[in-house]
Amino acid sequence: MxxxxxxxxxxxxxxxxxxxxxxxxxxxRGAGTILVPLALALFxxxxxxxxxxxxxxxRVPTAVxxxxxxxxxxxxxxxFGWIVSLTSLEIRDELPGYIIRAQEMERQTLDWxxxxxxxxxxxxxxxxxxxxxxxFLDIGLGVIRGATDVxxxxxxxxxxxxxxLAEAPGFPRKLGLIxxxxxxxxxxxxxxxxxxxxxxxxxxxSAATGITIGVVTWRLGLDFPILWGLLTFLLNFIPNVGSxxxxxxxxxxxxxxxxxxxxxxxxxxxVAVNALFGNFLEPxxxxxxxxxxxxxxxxxxxxxxxxWGPIGMFLSVPLTMALKIGLxxxxxxxxxxxxxxxxxxxxxxxxxxxxxxPSPPPSTVGVRQAKHISRxxx
Numbered sequence: 001m002x003x004x005x006x007x008x009x010x011x012x013x014x015x016x017x018x019x020x021x022x023x024x025x026x027x028x029r030g031a032g033t034i035l036v037p038l039a040l041a042l043f044x045x046x047x048x049x050x051x052x053x054x055x056x057x058x059r060v061p062t063a064v065x066x067x068x069x070x071x072x073x074x075x076x077x078x079x080f081g082w083i084v085s086l087t088s089l090e091i092r093d094e095l096p097g098y099i100i101r102a103q104e105m106e107r108q109t110l111d112w113x114x115x116x117x118x119x120x121x122x123x124x125x126x127x128x129x130x131x132x133x134x135x136f137l138d139i140g141l142g143v144i145r146g147a148t149d150v151x152x153x154x155x156x157x158x159x160x161x162x163x164x165l166a167e168a169p170g171f172p173r174k175l176g177l178i179x180x181x182x183x184x185x186x187x188x189x190x191x192x193x194x195x196x197x198x199x200x201x202x203x204x205x206s207a208a209t210g211i212t213i214g215v216v217t218w219r220l221g222l223d224f225p226i227l228w229g230l231l232t233f234l235l236n237f238i239p240n241v242g243s244x245x246x247x248x249x250x251x252x253x254x255x256x257x258x259x260x261x262x263x264x265x266x267x268x269x270x271v272a273v274n275a276l277f278g279n280f281l282e283p284x285x286x287x288x289x290x291x292x293x294x295x296x297x298x299x300x301x302x303x304x305x306x307x308w309g310p311i312g313m314f315l316s317v318p319l320t321m322a323l324k325i326g327l328x329x330x331x332x333x334x335x336x337x338x339x340x341x342x343x344x345x346x347x348x349x350x351x352x353x354x355x356x357x358p359s360p361p362p363s364t365v366g367v368r369q370a371k372h373i374s375r376x377x378x
Contacts, residue, residue: 041160
């Protein structure tokens with residue numbers, strides 16, 4: 001005799017789901033060395049796929065098209081490195097003057113504090129400059145090791161990126177054969193299309209923000225305007241806090257170069273430009289398509305930054321978008337996608353009309369029984 005199996009209680013199901021989630025997160029952190037280059041390669045491949053398809057439309061062989069795409073991406077990376085190297089040389093030339101002005105500002109600040117009856121013998125800048133040569137040597141070796149790690153990561157990402165582009169033309173056909181349903185293939189295509197749309201709009205907005213910051217800081221006479229524009233362009237991909245991180249070094253240079261007035265002016269410029277592009281144009285172009293609430297964006301930034309570091313912060317929104325679209329097409333976890341949505345369910349789309357269930361016709365047996373009862377004498 002078979003025993004009836006009792007269904008899993010909701011509490012136990014919740015605990016099992018939470019345990020699986022913890023295991024997945026631990027796996028993401030533990031396999032970060034492998035997954036981070038893979039995620040970066042996928043990110044670059046998704047950006048480069050429209051360019052690859054555009055080149056292949058002119059009947060260019062796939063291998064030649066991949067070569068041109070890799071060449072264009074390498075040229076962009078080389079341009080970035082060239083700008084950084086030139087700016088590093090300029091910073092090296094201007095650094096002694098910045099140190100002298102920082103010491104003067106520190107001395108004036110300490111004198112102002114002492115005039116009001118407070119004594120401070122600690123000099124943070126002087127303590128930093130008094131570090132021994134061995135400490136600076138350790139810092140230099142750490143920078144060299146970091147640069148070596150970056151070059152290794154770039155090589156691995158480029159290698160994976162090339163193979164992803166090589167497999168990209170035939171991947172939809174393979175996916176269709178595996179799934180066997182056009183509906184499931186459409187879901188995957190929808191994820192790729194929406195991520196490409198977001199990245200295209202985000203790249204244009206970031207480029208416009210960086211160019212505006214570079215031109216305005218150049219007109220103000222601030223040192224290194226190209227660096228500020230490039231830094232703004234890159235960090236603008238990190239939502240919410242990226243623009244703040246990009247503004248801090250520019251405001252510091254304005255303070256050391258001219259004084260507090262220039263620092264305040266540069267801060268106002270950053271706030272105005274980011275308010276124009278980040279709070280007005282970007283939500284208008286990508287907000288309705290993205291459909292992710294601000295709280296979810298901030299939480300995803302913290303989560304992916306904790307899992308994969310700065311690269312995770314950089315990829316937080318595309319990863320969250322892919323997760324949200326996947327949850328929307330899941331029956332069990334669609335409610336999570338609704339919680340991640342920026343709009344309420346009533347605003348997110350038309351209400352699904354549930355058809356009324358017709359009442360069953362009266363049973364013939366019941367009618368006959370009623371007639372039989374009515375005919376019996378009371």
